Amino acid sequence: MNLIVGVSDMKVTNDIEATLVTYSLGSCIGVAIYDPVARVGGLLHYMLPESSLDQEKARKNPYMFADTGIPALFKAAYKLGAKKQRMKVIVVGGSQVLDQKGFFNIGKRNDIAVRKMFHKNNVIIDYKDVGGTVNRTIKLAINTGDTCLKVSGKGEKKI
């Protein structure tokens, strides 16, 4: 059963029948985490780097921003028994329009936001496919932890 994670959305589950999926990551970033022992997985699809843009929106939907969404993702997984040291972490997305520079480059700023946050909290990324101009879709099967990355026009691969 596919559990769809929308734009600015997050889902965490220990249902072994479930596959978490988020479609069409442009400049957004998808963070997938999985603890193979507890068989708990989570997927976040955030759109913007910093909640300081609009605190009210961040309160209503923390998954819109990296700095509020990422902690919420990990906390929800811990609640279901996941442990940080066992966690497999995958980061994908963050594409950029060609020649995009400076402040409008949300893809790049989203990437910097997650890297900064993981560095501060000693989280190691196991697999990363970030940047470029492609559109990505990611799936995580809770039973096995198998993760698939689909790049539009280039097909799907297991990671």
Place this chain on the structure above:
Amino acid sequence: MSNMNSIIKKINRLTPIPQVASKVMSIAEDPKSSMYDLSKVIIYDTAVTANLLKAVNSAYFGLPEKVDSVHQAIVYLGMSQVVDLVLLSASGENLQTAQEGYDLEAGELWKYSVSSALIARELAEKKGIKETHLIFTAALLKDIGKVILNQYVKDSFDKINALVTKQNFTFREAEKEVIGIDHAELGGMVAESWKFSPKMVEIIRHHHRPQESLISEFESAIVYMADTICMMMGIGVGSDGLAYRFHPEVVESLELTETEFQKMVAGFVEKIEQVESMINV
């Protein structure tokens, strides 16, 4: 070029935009017209009326009661909003189908088109442009060329993709190089064959390069910006991905700050589900 002849022939095979679309546009542009003029034109097209009422009753608008007449829809939403919804209801036929060459499933190009149109209208209102319907429609139909080019992109995808990934071509530039015409240029030709205004033709033709538009640079810039936002949000984005060029001078011409830009993105994200409910994706 034989390719070109067969492409141009296909323009006539598209489902033409129903007449009601151009009629509501001229009503919208005439300050003397009333809501009765508007509803009279709409109700003659039963298919468009049905689609309009479906959209009006969707979660996107969250109206307190069910609307079952065009007149009531105008009372609730106002003439301007209803005009846009008629344009939307009249434009779906060609854009709702799957576009395999662009790796888009049925409904995805439509979602992309509607989203760009809504963002473009919001931006046009912010910038005080009066011709919001022109911008809304241009943004809605800007990728009509993809519907024809789809088959050719599919056949030459590897060549196009090689230019994009290895030689820093944009997807549009690669289409032009490999096929001889790109989807924006072709879209402009479709708009011409449908007898759209020269401004509309120009915006569609230049939606990836607004700075090259001679008669409607500002309007084209708005549609370009809305398109860029959709791409970044990944709404209905296919195999062309984000492989289009960012033009900082266009952003400057719109006097859009980074915070405004991000706020528009954040604001639209909240509406995506309702947009889906409106267009039944």
